[in-house]
Amino acid sequence: xxxxxxxxxxxxAALLLTSCGQATTPTAAPTAAPTAAPTxxxxxxxxxxxxxxxxxxxxxxxxxAQVTGDIISAGSSTVFPLSERxxxxxxxxxxxxxxxxxxxxxxxxxERFCVNGETDISNASRAIKDDELAACRAINRxxxxxxxxxxxxxxxxxxxxxxxxxVTMEQLAxxxxxxxxxxxxxxxxxxxEPILRFSPGTDSGTFDxxxxxxxxxxxxxxxxxANLQLSEDDNVLVQGVEGSPYAIGYFGYAYYxxxxxxxxxxxxxxxxxTAETVEGGTYPLARPxxxxxxxxxxxxxxxxAAFINFYLTYVNEEIxxxxxxxxxxxxxxxxxxxxxxxxxx
Amino acid sequence: MQxxxxxxxxxxxxxxTVKPTGRQIxxxxxxxxxxxxxxxxxxxxxxxxxxxxxxxxxxxxRESLLFFSDPAVxxxxxxxxxxxxxxxxxxxxxxxxxxxxxxxxxxxxxALPLGLGVAIYLSEYASVRARSIxxxxxxxxxxIPTIVYxxxxxxFMTPLLRAILGRDVVEVxxxxxxxxxxxxLILPLVTSMSEDALSAVPRSLREAAYxxxxxxxxxxxxxxxxxxxxxxxxxxxxxxxxxxxxxxIVAIAAGAGPAFTxxxxxxxETMTGHIVRISGxxxxxxxxxxxxxxxxxxxxxxxxFALNIISRQVVRRFREVYE
Numbered sequence: 001x002x003x004x005x006x007x008x009x010x011x012x013a014a015l016l017l018t019s020c021g022q023a024t025t026p027t028a029a030p031t032a033a034p035t036a037a038p039t040x041x042x043x044x045x046x047x048x049x050x051x052x053x054x055x056x057x058x059x060x061x062x063x064x065a066q067v068t069g070d071i072i073s074a075g076s077s078t079v080f081p082l083s084e085r086x087x088x089x090x091x092x093x094x095x096x097x098x099x100x101x102x103x104x105x106x107x108x109x110x111e112r113f114c115v116n117g118e119t120d121i122s123n124a125s126r127a128i129k130d131d132e133l134a135a136c137r138a139i140n141r142x143x144x145x146x147x148x149x150x151x152x153x154x155x156x157x158x159x160x161x162x163x164x165x166x167v168t169m170e171q172l173a174x175x176x177x178x179x180x181x182x183x184x185x186x187x188x189x190x191x192x193e194p195i196l197r198f199s200p201g202t203d204s205g206t207f208d209x210x211x212x213x214x215x216x217x218x219x220x221x222x223x224x225x226a227n228l229q230l231s232e233d234d235n236v237l238v239q240g241v242e243g244s245p246y247a248i249g250y251f252g253y254a255y256y257x258x259x260x261x262x263x264x265x266x267x268x269x270x271x272x273x274t275a276e277t278v279e280g281g282t283y284p285l286a287r288p289x290x291x292x293x294x295x296x297x298x299x300x301x302x303x304x305a306a307f308i309n310f311y312l313t314y315v316n317e318e319i320x321x322x323x324x325x326x327x328x329x330x331x332x333x334x335x336x337x338x339x340x341x342x343x344x345x
Numbered sequence: 346m347q348x349x350x351x352x353x354x355x356x357x358x359x360x361x362t363v364k365p366t367g368r369q370i371x372x373x374x375x376x377x378x379x380x381x382x383x384x385x386x387x388x389x390x391x392x393x394x395x396x397x398x399x400x401x402x403x404x405x406x407r408e409s410l411l412f413f414s415d416p417a418v419x420x421x422x423x424x425x426x427x428x429x430x431x432x433x434x435x436x437x438x439x440x441x442x443x444x445x446x447x448x449x450x451x452x453x454x455x456a457l458p459l460g461l462g463v464a465i466y467l468s469e470y471a472s473v474r475a476r477s478i479x480x481x482x483x484x485x486x487x488x489i490p491t492i493v494y495x496x497x498x499x500x501f502m503t504p505l506l507r508a509i510l511g512r513d514v515v516e517v518x519x520x521x522x523x524x525x526x527x528x529x530l531i532l533p534l535v536t537s538m539s540e541d542a543l544s545a546v547p548r549s550l551r552e553a554a555y556x557x558x559x560x561x562x563x564x565x566x567x568x569x570x571x572x573x574x575x576x577x578x579x580x581x582x583x584x585x586x587x588x589x590x591x592x593x594i595v596a597i598a599a600g601a602g603p604a605f606t607x608x609x610x611x612x613x614e615t616m617t618g619h620i621v622r623i624s625g626x627x628x629x630x631x632x633x634x635x636x637x638x639x640x641x642x643x644x645x646x647x648x649x650f651a652l653n654i655i656s657r658q659v660v661r662r663f664r665e666v667y668e
Contacts, residue, residue, distance in 0.1 A: 196516065201622070202432045223430045229518065229602040229612055232625060236601055239499075240612075243517030 056333035057340070059313055062306045065094025069303040074102035075109020075123030076205045077232065078151055078252045079289050082322045083123055086311050089318065097303060105232065106205030110135075113292065117141060120304045122292040125151060125205035125252075136294075144298075144342050146291045146308060146335045148315050150325045152273035153210060153285040154256035156263040160245035163190050166267045169284055173214050175248060178224035183246065191246065194227055198240045198249030201232040209287050210250055238262065250285075253278075254323025278325045289324065295342040305343060312336050405646060408639030415633055423640070429603040429619070431634040438644065440605040444613035445645075448524040448595055449588035451609060455528025456584055460535025461577065467536070468543035469565040487533035495597030498526035503598065506610070514610055518600035521609035527594050531584045538583065542576020543569055575663035582656035586649040592617040616641045 073083060080103040087099040104112070106124045113122035114136035128136075128143055136143050155172065157164050163183070167175070174186045175195055183190035199222060200206040207230075211219045222228065229240055234255045241249040242262045253273055256265050265273065268284050277283035291308060298305040312335050316326040327335075413420055417434045426437025463483070467476055502522040507515045515521070546569045554564040570577070600612030601622055614622070620638050 193513075220433050223433045223435075224428070227602075227604070227612070229600060231601040231622060240517050240601075244512065247517075 056329055057336040059309045059336050059339060062310045062313070063094065064090050064306070064310065065096075067095050067303045067306045068097055069301060070098045070100070071121065071301075071303055071307055072100045072119045073109075073121035073123060073291075074100075074104050074112050074119045075121075075292075076106040076125040076289070077103040077234075078125040078204075078206060078254070079123035079148075079291075081254060082149065082289070082315070082319060082324060083291075083311075085318050085322050086315065087307075089314065090307060090310055095307075099307070105201075105203040106208070107132075107203055110292075113143075114139065114141060120293060120297050120301060121308070124290040124292055125287060126209055127288070127290065128292060141294045141296070143292045144295055144338060146293075146312060146338060147288055147327065147331055148291055148311065148335065149289045149319045149327055150278055151287055151289055152253040152278040152283055152325065153206060153250050153287065154253045154273060155248065155250045155266045155268065155285070156241055156256055157248050157266060158242050158245050159262065159264055161247075161264060162245070164248075164266060165264070166270055168269055169214060172268065173216070173221070176210075176215065176225065177221040178226070179221075181226055193246045195225075196240070196244055196247040197222070197225055197228045198237040198247060199228060199230050200234070200237065200251055201230045204232060205287075206251060210285070213285060252323070253325075257323040275320075275325050279328060286325075295344075298339075298342050299344075305339075309339060312339060402646070405639055405643045408636055409643040412633065412636035412640045415636070417633065427605040431623075431637045434633075436637060438616075438641070440603040441614060441616045441619050441641065442644070443605055443607070444520055444595075444599065444603075445589055445615040445617070447520045447607070447609055447613070448527060448591075448599060448615055449585060451521060451524025452527035452531060452588040452591075453581070453585060455525055456531045456535045456588075457581055459528070460532050460580070460584075461539055463532070463536045464539035464543055464577075465565055465570070467540050469561065469569065483533045483536055486529070487537075489530075491530065491591065491593040492597070494526050494530050495523075495594040498522045498594055498598035502526050510610065516600075516610060516612050518598060518612035519610045520595075520599050520613050520615075523595045523597075523599040524609065526598070527588055527591050530591065530594065531587050534587060535580050535584050538580030539573070539577045542573040542580065545576065546572045572665055575660045575665070578659045578663065579656045582652050582659065586652040589648055589652070590617060590645060592621055596621040616645055 080101060083101050087101060090099065101123070102109075102112075106126055109119070109122040109124060110128060110132040112119045114132050117139045122143075124145075127145065133143065155167065171186055174180050175183075176197060176199070180186050180195060182192050182194055184192040186195075199210070202219070202223070207219075211217060211222065215221045229236070231237055234251050237249045237251055238255065238259045241247045242259075256263060267273075271277050271283050273283050273285070278286040291311065293304060293308065298308070312332065316332065319326045412418060413423070418436050423436050423438055425439070426435070427439045428435040428437045429440050463479070467479060471479065499518075499522070502525055503515070503517060503519065506519070506522055550568055550572060551564055554568045559568065595615040595618040599618055600614050601618070602612065602614055603619065604611065604613040606613055620641055623634060623638060
């Protein structure tokens with residue numbers, strides 16, 4: 001009796017072992033497959049991208065593998081993800097130097113570019129200001145701008161917010177001003193609850209742009225408002241707005257796109273931010289994105305010229321996935337022409 | 346190495362000169378270069394730490410002076426008005442100071458009773474086995490990085506508060522959650538300092554209490570605790586200065602905008618949190634925003650400095666010396 005049981009157990013164990021053995025053999029195959037696949041992919045990629053998809057101004061071809069030397073850039077946190085993406089692609093295609101991209105806000109970027117003169121490229125989410133231009137000239141830097149794309153500022157509320165889907169510019173100004181404390185102060189139909197405001201920090205280009213467009217350049221209005229949270233960290237804003245039905249905030253459209261399942265975006269004057277409305281300029285909170293450098297830097301540091309060339313050639317292939325809106329061919333051609341002019345070609 | 350070698354040689358030479366003459370052993374002070382080198386090094390260490398403190402005070406003072414000498418700033422307004430928005434020239438420290446005070450008070454409300462309870466348990470009641478588990482556990486609590494506590498506040502404590510008290514009452518960023526978690530952070534500090542104080546009370550006192558028929562609780566609360574009061578008060582003061590200076594938790598969980606409110610469930614920014622947020626963005630070195638950070642830093646320094654002085658006074662004043 002006992003020996004029989006023992007035999008059954010042994011058979012069962014043997015079956016288990018063989019089944020395990022069988023199970024392990026198929027797993028060997030998948031582990032081999034992925035290792036083989038990536039080695040082929042990078043080799044195939046450059047051939048696919050060598051032909052620029054442009055019809056107008058064509059820049060001289062760049063081979064990133066031939067480019068040496070480091071590139072230092074700093075500036076807008078809005079341009080940052082796009083530049084990061086372009087730098088990644090530049091590296092993928094063979095560039096072996098270092099590209100530094102610091103996300104310090106547009107103003108901070110110009111401070112480093114124009115006052116300290118320590119960066120090669122300044123990323124900006126607005127055009128350079130007169131005083132910044134003067135500072136640049138004071139250190140013999142004559143900035144050249146390259147328009148690379150367009151960003152829409154998304155005005156967002158929580159998914160729990162039931163009363164707001166569209167605002168007029170006037171209402172938006174009132175919501176972000178010290179004159180209103182509760183929602184009902186702006187529109188009697190809205191709840192009698194305090195407005196919880198979330199805004200990018202005062203150093204960011206997004207803040208500057210919002211104040212200029214919505215508040216008529218008067219930042220006292222927003223900075224005197226109650227229940228205002230300011231942060232350079234957009235995640236702080238996303239989290240804050242998401243947390244209450246009475247919260248409202250704004251930031252670059254890319255951040256909204258990343259968090260579209262957590263937030264609702266408002267239309268402004270009945271116009272929602274889409275590629276058409278932003279590029280066509282009907283969406284009121286659209287703004288240009290720029291790279292700034294100087295012709296002298298481009299000539300002295302060929303890697304900077306090469307990177308900007310590469311940027312202008314392929315930016316429209318990457319920009320949508322980063323969350324911004326591509327430029328029309330004409331606008332991009334103007335930037336490419338600026339590159340040619342700067343290089344004296 | 347060479348120095349030591351020559352020192353050895355001189356002693357050898359000394360010994361050599363002593364022996365053959367057979368004179369009395371020379372007891373005069375002998376120069377020991379190794380000794381004085383070490384003394385010098387130790388003095389340098391002490392001087393370095395003092396020098397660092399002094400230069401910090403100097404830099405804080407100099408930059409704050411720049412801030413206070415700005416025509417837009419006035420010391421009286423700085424200390425009494427309730428709006429802080431440097432970009433538009435509003436410099437009233439009260440909202441920041443108030444938030445710091447609130448988070449610290451909440452933290453102390455958690456840490457002091459809890460810490461004292463744990464300390465009494467550990468020193469008076471706990472068995473050796475319980476101690477050997479509890480003490481290391483508390484030390485682990487002290488070793489957690491404060492940024493982890495910050496996210497613990499934001500992703501655990503805040504949702505918990507919102508679930509209990511209602512989402513309309515508690516905002517996403519609030520001082521209560523930051524304060525509660527900060528209480529957990531300083532709990533080990535209060536515990537270990539108080540426990541040291543309690544353990545330092547001589548055994549004879551406890552035995553005398555038992556001798557006159559006191560229960561264990563009576564002994565702990567009416568004999569040991571008063572005897573250790575100076576040490577416990579010192580623990581409390583050190584904990585307060587730790588809470589005032591705590592940065593990461595409040596930067597993450599308390600809020601990102603200065604607000605003058607006494608409601609712990611509203612967002613408000615503390616002094617340290619403000620410094621982190623503003624310097625985390627980008628600031629021009631010659632702007633008043635930049636200088637204002639040093640003024641806040643100076644105020645923080647003065648607060649903790651004052652607390653340290655108070656704690657020293659308290660320790661001296663209430664100290665009970667046995668034998």
